[in-house]
Amino acid sequence: MVRFNALWRDQKGGTTMTTILDGKRTSNALMADLQTEVSALKKQGVTPGLAVVLVGNDPASAIYVRNKQRRADQLGIHSVMRTLPSTAMQAEVLAVVAELNADESIDGILVQLPLPKQVDPDAVVAAINPAKDVDGFHANNVGRLWENNPGVVASTPFGIMALLKHYGIEVAGKRAVIIGRSNIVGRPMAALLLNVDATVTITHSKTRDLFAVTREADILVVAIGRAKFVTADAVKPGAVVIDVGMDRDAAGKLVGDVDFDSVSKVASAITPVPGGVGPMTIAALMIQTVELAKRHHHG
Numbered sequence: 001m002v003r004f005n006a007l008w009r010d011q012k013g014g015t016t017m018t019t020i021l022d023g024k025r026t027s028n029a030l031m032a033d034l035q036t037e038v039s040a041l042k043k044q045g046v047t048p049g050l051a052v053v054l055v056g057n058d059p060a061s062a063i064y065v066r067n068k069q070r071r072a073d074q075l076g077i078h079s080v081m082r083t084l085p086s087t088a089m090q091a092e093v094l095a096v097v098a099e100l101n102a103d104e105s106i107d108g109i110l111v112q113l114p115l116p117k118q119v120d121p122d123a124v125v126a127a128i129n130p131a132k133d134v135d136g137f138h139a140n141n142v143g144r145l146w147e148n149n150p151g152v153v154a155s156t157p158f159g160i161m162a163l164l165k166h167y168g169i170e171v172a173g174k175r176a177v178i179i180g181r182s183n184i185v186g187r188p189m190a191a192l193l194l195n196v197d198a199t200v201t202i203t204h205s206k207t208r209d210l211f212a213v214t215r216e217a218d219i220l221v222v223a224i225g226r227a228k229f230v231t232a233d234a235v236k237p238g239a240v241v242i243d244v245g246m247d248r249d250a251a252g253k254l255v256g257d258v259d260f261d262s263v264s265k266v267a268s269a270i271t272p273v274p275g276g277v278g279p280m281t282i283a284a285l286m287i288q289t290v291e292l293a294k295r296h297h298h299g
């Protein structure tokens with residue numbers, strides 16, 4: 001069921017309900033379907049295997065690691081965690097990746113980003129077997145995405161696309177604006193939206209008059225890493241607003257990059273934090289781990 005909260009005023013001055021895009025509920029629904037698939041695979045003697053490599057102590061990574069472990073356990077996905085200290089050298093990280101590449105019980109490998117500064121993320125990502133690259137970060141998989149060929153894609157953008165689809169939000173022909181150009185969110189998000197015929201603009205810290213650009217958006221995806229950065233004056237009335245941020249406010253509470261209270265009054269649909277993009281990212285990771293396991297065992 002669609003949940004509503006505020007009323008927003010449309011361009012003709014009428015009032016309309018705002019849809020809260022509930023990532024938690026949507027994720028639970030997708031995981032119920034995936035459970036059937038995992039159970040069927042297990043009957044054939046195949047247990048999907050996921051390995052997570054965590055180096056150091058990034059706070060957003062800590063949340064991610066905890067929640068995906070819980071979901072993997074629930075589904076019966078074999079999940080292993082390799083933790084290295086923040087002082088680990090690049091060679092140690094590469095050695096762990098090599099070991100997981102060779103491990104037959106592992107279908108998907110995910111290296112948590114960011115990595116400590118002495119470790120080059122490009123070198124680590126390049127070392128992952130592209131067939132086990134469940135995050136879709138390897139250049140082979142990034143290339144396939146931009147060529148609009150099927151393959152694994154970054155979990156967060158994949159999860160966002162699944163959420164839009166679940167709520168029946170049309171993308172073709174729409175103006176999509178993304179704030180942020182990271183390899184893990186902004187860039188793959190742009191490619192996925194482009195592949196379904198949105199007109200896409202990517203903005204970043206050097207963008208001039210940022211809010212003039214974001215006000216053009218029918219679909220606005222925000223992945224910056226600054227608490228409540230996007231306020232109502234950045235948003236066109238009726239826009240769909242997707243908040244990727246995992247930030248802390250002054251009181252230490254988990255909040256997004258979007259000021260939910262003001263923006264939910266102008267948006268037609270908006271994701272909350274928590275309970276929006278985060279759970280969809282986990283769902284996407286589980287779906288793609290199972291997909292890789294199927295490819296691995298059945299070709």
Ligand SMILES: NC(=O)C1=CN([C@@H]2O[C@H](COP(=O)(O)OP(=O)(O)OC[C@H]3O[C@@H](n4cnc5c(N)ncnc54)[C@H](OP(=O)(O)O)[C@@H]3O)[C@@H](O)[C@H]2O)C=CC1
Pocket residue numbers: 060156179180181182183184185186203204205206207210223224225226244245246247277278281
């Ligand atoms: N819910 C989830 O599943 C996930 C949540 N996250 C969260 O999303 C947020 C973003 O993550 P990530 O993409 O990895 O972050 P990065 O730090 O890698 O990228 C941030 C981007 O935001 C841009 N930016 C920074 N400040 C501004 C500004 N003032 N105006 C416009 N653009 C700006 C940067 O621009 P420039 O390139 O010019 O520096 C950069 O492109 C974080 O809070 C992170 O924790 C991340 C991944 C998954």
Ligand SMILES: Nc1nc(=O)c2c([nH]1)NC[C@@H]1CN(c3ccc(C(=O)N[C@@H](CCC(=O)O)C(=O)O)cc3)C=[N+]21
Pocket residue numbers: 060061063064067110111112113114135155156184246254273274275276277278279281282
């Ligand atoms: N290689 C890599 N891939 C990533 O996708 C990746 C990463 N590294 N590094 C860190 C960021 C961050 N990230 C999150 C995913 C889910 C939640 C999540 O579950 N959020 C819940 C939080 C609920 C709670 O408080 O527990 C929610 O929003 O509802 C958070 C953060 C993925 N990232």
